[in-house]
Amino acid sequence: MKKILNDPRDVVPEALDGLVAASQGRLRLVDGTTAVVRAGEGGGNVALLIGGGSGHEPLFGGFVGEGLADGAACGNVFTAPAPGVILEATRAVDRGEGVLYVYGNYSGDNLSFDAAGELAAAEGIPTESVRVWDDVASAPPDRVEDRRGIAGDLFVIKVAGAVCAVAESLAEAARISRKARDATRSLGVALAAGSIPETGQPTFELAADEIEIGMGLHGEKGVSRGKLRAADPLVEDMLGRIVDDLAARRGDEVCLLVNDLGSTTWMELLIVTRKAHRLLADAGIAVHDTVVGSFCTCQEMAGFSLTLMKLDPELQAYYDAPARSAAYTKA
DSSP states (O other), X not given: OOOOOSOGGGHHXXXXXXXXXXXXXXXXXXXXXXXXXXXXOOSSSSEEEEEEEESSTTTTGGGBEETSBSEEEEEEETSOOOHHHHHHHHHHHOOSSOEEEEEXXXXXXXXXHHHHHHHHHHTTOOEEEEEEOOBTTSSOGGGGGGOOOOTTHHXXXXXXXXXXXXXXXXXXXXHHHHHHHHTEEEEEEEEEOOBOTTTOOBSSOOOTTEEEESOOTTSOOOSEEEEOOOHHHHHHHHHHHHHHHHTOOTTOEEEEEEEEOBSOOHHHHHHXXXXXXXXXXXXXXXXXXXXXXXXXXXXXXXXXXXXXEEOOHHHHHHHTSOEEESSOEEO
């Protein structure tokens, strides 16, 4: 895989340097770490810290900003951030009322954030964790806590950021953020794998007529493999699985995310969006908002994911709150 890099071992700090340089003073690096935080005063009393492995840009650093996260602790490519990085970021964003952690449900991230939370508690900084587990392909509904977090991170971070800006307590921020997590489902498919910058090699191989279904964001193989089909039947199968798992019914209202996994064109994403809207309309499910683009990627992986978040009045109010960051803005 050809990439525009310097030393592959420096991709994460150099990318974060670039993010800060482009922020016009809104972001800063936490000294000695691969964490980025909002410069100056943050939002509300409760702080929001997100994080995970790099290689999924613009997740996670791209979602640090007004009405979103106060900081992001970033690991190496496809690797969880170290507890020390998370702890330093926790100290940097804390405003005296505690820090909410939101991150994908992967073993490395779970261990690192749990360890950092214990260290923070010893310093008098309370934390709560919301593990995002939206990937319907990675475990059945009765083992939802074993599911991976994929592009549903965006919707959970959006709600969590709005909640933390006004919440009176860390417990309240965690409650509503978990409610958003539990109302969110995703499924992804890949036509070609991404790669790890240090090796330049694809993380799996697919024949020209094959598609990977339900793969992880770190380049893991999917849960199944099938033949490449036209867009419409593919979207119908994917959305059907998401709607069934979410128990969405006629009269419900949802937000829809059509997410590029790294190298899928805008044209393809719009064709997918067209079919998803038609299917939801036929099912009597209203689309409150549609987000299309690159938000949670796997390097140059070809493919896309679909995400639905089922709304109620409380979640809708937080989702509709304004937000602004390098990768996502809501007026």
